[in-house]
Amino acid sequence: MPDTLIQTRGPQAAKPWLQSYPPGMPAEITPLPHNSIGELFAEACATYATRPAFTCMGKTLTFAELEAESKKIGAWLQSTGLAKGDRVAVMMPNILQNPVIVYGILRAGFAVVNVNPLYTPRELEHQLKDAGAKAIFVLENFAHTVEQVAARTDLKHIVVATMGDLLGLKGLIVNIVVRKVKKLVPEWSLPGHLSFKAVLAKGNNALLNKVDVKPGDVAFLQYTGGTTGVSKGATLTHANLLANMAQMGLWLETAFLNKKRPDHLVFLCALPLYHIFALTVNSLMGLKTGGQNILIPNPRDIPAFVKELAKYKVNIFPGLNTLFNALMNNAEFQKLDFSDLALTFGGGMAVQRPVAERWETMTGCPIKEGYGLSETSPVATANRLDAAEFTGTIGLPLPSTEVEIRDDDGNTLPLGEIGEICIRGPQVMAGYWQRPNETASAISPDGFFRTGDIGFMNAQGLVKIVDRKKDMILVSGFNVFPNEIEEVAMTLAGILECAAIGVPDEHSGEAVKLFVVKKDPNLTEADVKAHCSANLTNYKRPKFVEFRTELPKSNVGKILRKDLRG
Structure with missing residues (x-):
């Protein structure tokens, strides 16, 4: 100390x-001094208009350009008939489209639901349903995940972006590399979706109406x-x-x-x-x-x-x-x-x-x-x-x-x-x-x-x-809860019971370790890891699987994770 x-x-x-x-x-x-992030955004974009705001892959948006592009997103969203406070999901990595979309949503009076792009269909479906999201902006690399769950959610509008959408001519090359060379875009089909560029074009011809956003209104649903x-x-x-x-x-x-x-x-x-x-x-x-x-x-x-x-x-x-x-x-x-x-x-x-x-x-x-x-x-x-x-x-x-x-x-x-x-x-x-x-x-x-x-x-x-105090596992700054890992693992028929804990890891701080009691004697570590990979995003997946004949339990039968931690 x-x-x-x-x-x-x-x-x-x-x-x-x-x-x-x-x-x-x-x-x-x-x-x-401001009632909303939208008010602060407007003031910042006016004050710093010519300054660079966001730069990605060699392309920069100034504050004035950020204001103009986000205005189109906000105007289009309002034109769809969504009501003030409706939730709009954003499933994007760190690319220029992300802040353009997020600030467009906030300016138009809606709430942002941030989604990890690497979520599995199970995780995405839970979040979209829980939030009651009415629209989603997703990068095409992850559109196949949305495809698998969209019908079971409240989504009315799906917008699909490409990596190169805001990169000008360079964007065409970037898209070819992403799709054809690196093969980072799995096949997907989302009938009725709009492209990000189509939304910008539609928003350019629509008005962004001023919305009375109050300090107590919801800005983000941040899932945890x-x-x-x-x-x-x-x-x-x-x-x-x-x-x-x-x-x-x-x-x-x-x-x-x-x-x-x-x-x-x-x-x-x-x-x-x-x-x-x-x-x-x-x-x-x-x-x-x-x-x-x-x-x-x-x-x-x-x-x-x-x-x-x-x-x-x-x-x-x-x-x-x-x-x-x-x-x-x-x-x-x-x-x-x-x-x-x-x-x-x-x-x-x-x-x-x-x-x-x-x-x-x-x-x-x-x-x-x-x-x-x-x-x-x-x-x-x-x-x-x-x-x-x-x-x-x-x-x-x-x-x-x-x-x-x-x-x-x-x-x-x-x-x-x-x-x-x-x-x-x-x-x-x-x-x-x-x-x-x-x-x-x-x-x-x-x-x-x-x-x-x-x-x-x-x-x-x-x-x-x-x-x-809690059994939470912290993997590279992300909260991972043993309950979720165990629930997913237990849907595999060959598992009788299991328990997840965090173990020290030099790269990620902690890693997930899953203790398993077999129902099927032929169950392998590879079987367990493959099942978890299909249902859990990468940082939640067990790095280690250990088979046991039984797990330590309290006198009322509760599995004692603390005993597994040793």
Whole structure:
């Protein structure tokens, strides 16, 4: 445990973190100047019209172009007869179409449902049905998944984009490579769908009507396991996200207390925009600051990623421990010029000290960890961005954010005592979409969100996570719930019973391990893995399968995962 975390136990002082704030940091954010993200978007696009907003595969959209293209999307959506507040799904990787669509949806008064493009049909069907999505925008690479479930959902409009749609003439070549050379587009058929370009053309001839979007209206349904294994939508309002932008805006400026602030910030966006971390820290913060986001469609292709990175003077680099580690093992990355890098922000999973130390040695820029969840829009705590050292903690609560450590009965514990990390602030979600019981169990009567993470706060107000209350497995920053893995596995006829746990993994932090008791003696590890691959997206699939003759159980017959963890 770092020296900074050694403290005497004592009563929890009122907001002890405030004494540790950077100079000039207010305790509270000021009233929000906008009612909606659409209002902020309009102001940003007018203010920064000629600046680059998003860049992908060598093509850049300025803020003015982003405004014009998103207006077409919003106008078309309104012309379809959808009602204010209707949910529209977006199933896209990090390409220019993503922000164009997302901001078009928000401007038109609808709510965005972010979908992981790698979802299996089972996962996609659950999310679309649960959200009641009326329309979906999907990249053609994943249209075959939509095809398998569309008839069983409320979808009325399906829009299919191609990789090259916004890349001009280069887009034709990109599409040929994607389809013919790399063969990344499985056969699909969606009768009645529209192409993305057709929608832009139709939207160009339609009007975008002004919609009275209020702060409490839903902006995003951000799907998460929450505190149990059923994937459900964290209901994030415009006010939630605007508050988190205001909080991060104040915190971000401290990154430049010791380093000159560039006139125009360049963000690297390698994390997926459908994930809350990149959605807020990259896309929304880029909008707020007039910054440029460099979109990386496939960060797993490290050589191509590094080649792209070399072209830009990146100032802000949000990432995960696994990504930092993978990059540092690339010889070309080690040769890059990092003199413009002002902030490396780690989140999604714990940043390991050896990785942080190596990163600082290689880039000259220490990693600053933050913490949050889909339910907190996401950032709740962060380390000081002007500090030189890596603390190994998740930092201090942001302005207008309160963190308490509570016991199982909801009592606030003294400083230094270990309990559940609970968060209250304007960025905490309105609740889980159409799940009042789940909401009531997750948010206490006094408004604190129970995170399920176990930790303590020291005398300086720094928070340290030591364990997880729930059985959740954290794979490369994504929540994986054993219940879901086990339910899927049990649909395989040869399995009598099973249990999933997380095991340490040097690449992804944790990996899924499945213990299986056979019903069919001929069942193989390959059978189990193939079944899981067909029903679970890649990060949820068991990396290890171990067969047992029996599983440990409590006296009432409940399988004891903790005994399997050893």
